[in-house]
Amino acid sequence: MAIITVDHLRKAYGEKVAVEDVSFSVEEGEVFGIVGRNGAGKTTTVECVAGLRTPTAGTVTVDADLKEQVGVQLQECSLPDKIRVGEALALYASFYSRPADWRALAVEAGLDLRAPFGKLSGGQRQRLSVALALVGSPRVAILDELTTGLDPQARRDTWDLVSRIRERGVTVLLVTHFMEEVERLCDRVAVISRGRVRAVDTPAGLVARAGGEQRLIFHTDDPVDGLRALPEVASVTRDGGEVTVTGTGDLLSAVAAVLPPSRTRGLRMERTTLDDAFLVLTGKEES
Amino acid sequence: MTKAFGKLAAVEARLFLREPMAVFFAIVLPVGLLLGLGTTIPGFRDADPSLGGQRFVDAPFTAMMVLLSVVTLGLSVLPGSLVIYRERGVLRRLSTTPVRPGALLAAQLVINVVVSVVATTLTLVLGRLVLGVPLPGSPWTFAVVFVLGSLTMLAIGLLLAAVAPNARVVQGVGSALMFPLLFLAGMWLPRPLMPEILRRISDFTPTGAFGQGLMDALGGHAPQPLHLAVLAGWALAAGLAAARLFRWE
Numbered sequence: 001m002a003i004i005t006v007d008h009l010r011k012a013y014g015e016k017v018a019v020e021d022v023s024f025s026v027e028e029g030e031v032f033g034i035v036g037r038n039g040a041g042k043t044t045t046v047e048c049v050a051g052l053r054t055p056t057a058g059t060v061t062v063d064a065d066l067k068e069q070v071g072v073q074l075q076e077c078s079l080p081d082k083i084r085v086g087e088a089l090a091l092y093a094s095f096y097s098r099p100a101d102w103r104a105l106a107v108e109a110g111l112d113l114r115a116p117f118g119k120l121s122g123g124q125r126q127r128l129s130v131a132l133a134l135v136g137s138p139r140v141a142i143l144d145e146l147t148t149g150l151d152p153q154a155r156r157d158t159w160d161l162v163s164r165i166r167e168r169g170v171t172v173l174l175v176t177h178f179m180e181e182v183e184r185l186c187d188r189v190a191v192i193s194r195g196r197v198r199a200v201d202t203p204a205g206l207v208a209r210a211g212g213e214q215r216l217i218f219h220t221d222d223p224v225d226g227l228r229a230l231p232e233v234a235s236v237t238r239d240g241g242e243v244t245v246t247g248t249g250d251l252l253s254a255v256a257a258v259l260p261p262s263r264t265r266g267l268r269m270e271r272t273t274l275d276d277a278f279l280v281l282t283g284k285e286e287s
Numbered sequence: 288m289t290k291a292f293g294k295l296a297a298v299e300a301r302l303f304l305r306e307p308m309a310v311f312f313a314i315v316l317p318v319g320l321l322l323g324l325g326t327t328i329p330g331f332r333d334a335d336p337s338l339g340g341q342r343f344v345d346a347p348f349t350a351m352m353v354l355l356s357v358v359t360l361g362l363s364v365l366p367g368s369l370v371i372y373r374e375r376g377v378l379r380r381l382s383t384t385p386v387r388p389g390a391l392l393a394a395q396l397v398i399n400v401v402v403s404v405v406a407t408t409l410t411l412v413l414g415r416l417v418l419g420v421p422l423p424g425s426p427w428t429f430a431v432v433f434v435l436g437s438l439t440m441l442a443i444g445l446l447l448a449a450v451a452p453n454a455r456v457v458q459g460v461g462s463a464l465m466f467p468l469l470f471l472a473g474m475w476l477p478r479p480l481m482p483e484i485l486r487r488i489s490d491f492t493p494t495g496a497f498g499q500g501l502m503d504a505l506g507g508h509a510p511q512p513l514h515l516a517v518l519a520g521w522a523l524a525a526g527l528a529a530a531r532l533f534r535w536e
Contacts, residue, residue, distance in 0.1 A: 050383055051383070052379070067384060072380070074379065074383070076376050077377070077380040078376060079377060080302055080372070082306070083298065090294070091295065094290055094291045095384045096385060097385075
């Protein structure tokens with residue numbers, strides 16, 4: 001049973017169409033990603049899910065009380081500089097009928113209760129924002145561009161926090177434009193481009209759709225034409241001493257059986273990344 | 288929900304106390320000016336025939352200091368914090384919780400009213416103790432004028448917050464309005480000494496009506512119906528316009 005269903009959502013601001021036609025559904029307990037470039041319509045989509053905006057057409061169904069059971073972390077939402085972490089968490093906890101233990105949340109997010117918001121680093125602010133989204137013990141958490149602008153360490157700390165949300169069984173709707181974030185956190189992803197859904201799949205499924213190809217690149221003096229006969233091999237090209245073999249399945253073992261690794265030098269393997277898949281699925285966009 | 292509102296108001300009160308500028312201009316400055324100037328400038332404590340025989344520190348100066356506190360809160364403190372809350376998405380963030388963002392607005396109004404009551408009480412009590420300024424002859428009359436004037440200034444503050452696009456504009460417009468309004472209230476030229484035409488204009492401004500009402504109430508007179516009507520009119524007009532124009536994001 002889907003906890004979030006978005007059906008042919010369209011949202012226009014006057015002449016400007018932010019979301020053309022978006023449909024997807026999110027199962028209870030999954031971490032569902034929405035990826036796309038800036039301006040693709042990701043934020044507008046989740047803001048419609050969160051009830052902050054009214055769709056121009058289409059429907060959004062959330063099988064939970066929007067105010068009580070949906071926790072939201074919004075882009076460009078901050079707190080007064082002088083409010084302390086503990087005050088903000090205690091305050092937001094008081095809004096809900098069944099709040100979580102906010103002190104435990106602060107510990108989990110690695111936050112000092114006495115620190116004023118204005119003195120927090122970017123990563124700490126984001127983790128506080130996530131903690132505030134969780135303080136009402138929500139069934140669904142919506143996290144928008146959680147790690148944009150964070151340094152790699154802060155990004156990892158924030159990811160750890162999100163992984164722990166999943167362990168509580170909270171359904172997470174995550175907006176991002178980082179493929180690494182999608183690979184680390186998401187069970188399934190909707191790829192949005194120019195206000196439309198291009199694909200909904202698992203991260204691995206998206207890679208497979210984009211070809212899912214592997215490439216072996218090495219140097220050898222031996223003949224390589226024999227490799228073409230292997231079922232795993234799609235193509236073999238030779239450029240001087242450098243040979244590139246493309247294919248699928250257990251390509252490395254298949255090639256090694258014919259051409260012993262001792263006869264090759266500088267062997268390396270490349271595979272389609274989620275980044276490649278994303279570019280294939282969204283096409284080239286003027287930006 | 289009442290628990291949430293209490294918590295919200297308590298946090299807002301703590302945030303107010305952490306803003307030294309707000310505390311200074313709304314509480315310390317008016318009380319300090321009354322005591323500082325009242326004790327050092329000799330003429331202020333002499334009976335003045337041009338003020339109907341009362342001392343300048345009595346009703347005229349005390350009324351202006353009460354007004355200064357309320358006008359500062361209404362034109363600067365309240366709209367300043369509301370616009371920052373909107374700019375920072377605090378109001379928007381609240382709208383995703385079971386608490387309506389209107390609760391934050393209400394909490395802000397409560398804090399501002401409490402602060403103006405504290406500042407006014409300090410002004411009256413310290414003025415009485417240090418300078419012998421008589422307390423209002425009729426506390427109820429004074430309270431009516433004070434509450435009506437505070438509502439008017441806070442409604443104007445809400446209207447400013449409603450129409451100002453950002454914090455810089457609201458601070459700029461607030462101070463640009465503050466000086467003429469304080470002047471018309473009689474801050475630098477007491478109303479009894481104003482030329483007739485200026486006093487006539489002042490009668491119809493929110494601060495002129497508020498200042499004269501406070502002076503009357505402090506001096507033990509009934510406020511003029513005109514001034515009460517002018518205050519009520521401004522409060523209603525600004526309040527309705529603010530309600531129509533206020534944006535949460």
